[in-house]
Amino acid sequence: MQQYLVESLKALQDHLSRARQFYQVVEAAPGDAHWQHIIPPAYPPLSAQKPQSSAKSFFFAEQEPLYVFDGQFFRETLPSPEPFVLFGVQSCDLTAIHYQDLFFEQDVYYQARRRQALLVGIDCVHPCAQGFCYLVNAGPGVRDETADLILHPLEDNQWLLVVVTAQGKEAIQGVALTPASAQEMNQRWEQLSHCEQEFDDHSYITEGVERLNRGEVSDALWQRIGVQCLACSGCTTLCPTCSCYGTQSQPFVSGDGEPVAKAVEVSGTLIKEDSGAAPNTEQPATQQVRFWDSCLYEGFQREASFNNPSAQAGERVKRFWYHKFSDDFLPEFGRYGCVGCGRCEQVCPGVIGVHSVMKRIVDDA
Ligand code: SF4
Numbered sequence: 001m002q003q004y005l006v007e008s009l010k011a012l013q014d015h016l017s018r019a020r021q022f023y024q025v026v027e028a029a030p031g032d033a034h035w036q037h038i039i040p041p042a043y044p045p046l047s048a049q050k051p052q053s054s055a056k057s058f059f060f061a062e063q064e065p066l067y068v069f070d071g072q073f074f075r076e077t078l079p080s081p082e083p084f085v086l087f088g089v090q091s092c093d094l095t096a097i098h099y100q101d102l103f104f105e106q107d108v109y110y111q112a113r114r115r116q117a118l119l120v121g122i123d124c125v126h127p128c129a130q131g132f133c134y135l136v137n138a139g140p141g142v143r144d145e146t147a148d149l150i151l152h153p154l155e156d157n158q159w160l161l162v163v164v165t166a167q168g169k170e171a172i173q174g175v176a177l178t179p180a181s182a183q184e185m186n187q188r189w190e191q192l193s194h195c196e197q198e199f200d201d202h203s204y205i206t207e208g209v210e211r212l213n214r215g216e217v218s219d220a221l222w223q224r225i226g227v228q229c230l231a232c233s234g235c236t237t238l239c240p241t242c243s244c245y246g247t248q249s250q251p252f253v254s255g256d257g258e259p260v261a262k263a264v265e266v267s268g269t270l271i272k273e274d275s276g277a278a279p280n281t282e283q284p285a286t287q288q289v290r291f292w293d294s295c296l297y298e299g300f301q302r303e304a305s306f307n308n309p310s311a312q313a314g315e316r317v318k319r320f321w322y323h324k325f326s327d328d329f330l331p332e333f334g335r336y337g338c339v340g341c342g343r344c345e346q347v348c349p350g351v352i353g354v355h356s357v358m359k360r361i362v363d364d365a
């Protein structure tokens with residue numbers, strides 16, 4: 001892999017933003033960082049802070065139409081975003097994107113966005129609050145298979161740039177860069193190793209995961225934990241690997257907010273004709289909308305017969321944590337469904353994020 005010394009981050013940002021929409025994490029206040037669309041050349045300082053929300057919604061939209069039925073035809077509503085760059089994605093969130101790339105491999109809506117993205121990772125050189133990425137092979141250094149380009153901070157406002165993919169190589173064509181020295185490249189591994197040593201002792205997470213996989217967590221404990229769940233969906237919303245969604249039929253609304261009544265007013269590519277029935281131009285057009293759902297909601301698994309396999313909150317939190325840490329998912333994804341970002345701990349009003357749950361599993365032994 002080619003590695004370069006970047007003396008002017010702005011020159012790199014300017015170059016990448018020429019042919020792409022540009023997004024970067026902005027720090028509004030300590031502890032309050034978020035992804036934002038940046039209009040060049042007003043680049044904010046490159047933040048080391050973990051954004052409150054991951055980059056998940058850039059690809060898996062929080063809400064989007066899947067198709068429109070105009071009374072006669074089904075029309076597709078595939079997104080067609082312009083090329084964009086996510087500049088400075090941390091390792092845990094990149095690992096989550098890689099995980100979701102597998103989950104949504106056959107999802108044309110996800111892939112339409114994903115194809116347009118250039119991912120520029122940034123190594124973490126200090127642990128973040130509640131983070132334990134090192135324990136689940138998700139950081140603090142960016143994993144090669146998850147990014148197109150990787151930035152690593154060196155001294156004196158200089159950066160090491162690692163070119164990982166052909167797309168990354170093509171993206172930096174024309175930028176004046178100096179090949180990095182062996183010392184600069186080594187500095188990356190030294191700083192990452194030092195960062196790993198700075199993490200607190202999280203051995204209770206390892207022990208908790210082992211107990212969970214040995215089936216040693218009692219249903220009584222899951223019930224006690226479940227009582228604390230308010231079903232607010234904070235955890236599933238912020239978790240970068242959560243991918244549950246629901247779908248719902250809604251009136252198709254035009255740009256001015258009015259329901260569309262005539263078949264001819266709906267644009268889009270024809271994807272499937274109706275069964276031959278005469279078009280109904282009086283009935284408002286409908287759209288099938290997909291939205292983020294949460295497995296912590298009581299109705300998430302409720303069936304049409306009203307049978308509910310996870311009617312108890314304890315069953316729901318148990319399933320959530322098995323989904324994150326069960327060995328059963330390793331053959332499919334090659335890793336656990338948790339990337340160690342710690343957001344569930346930070347957001348949960350019921351104090352049942354990953355650290356709290358794993359400590360209770362261990363203490364209950
Ligand atoms: S389970 Fe918690 S720590 Fe793990 S990836 Fe999801 S939000 Fe982050």
Ligand code: SF4
Binds near residue numbers: 229230233235349
């Ligand atoms: S586990 Fe916590 S964050 Fe998740 S839905 Fe329940 S109360 Fe909300």
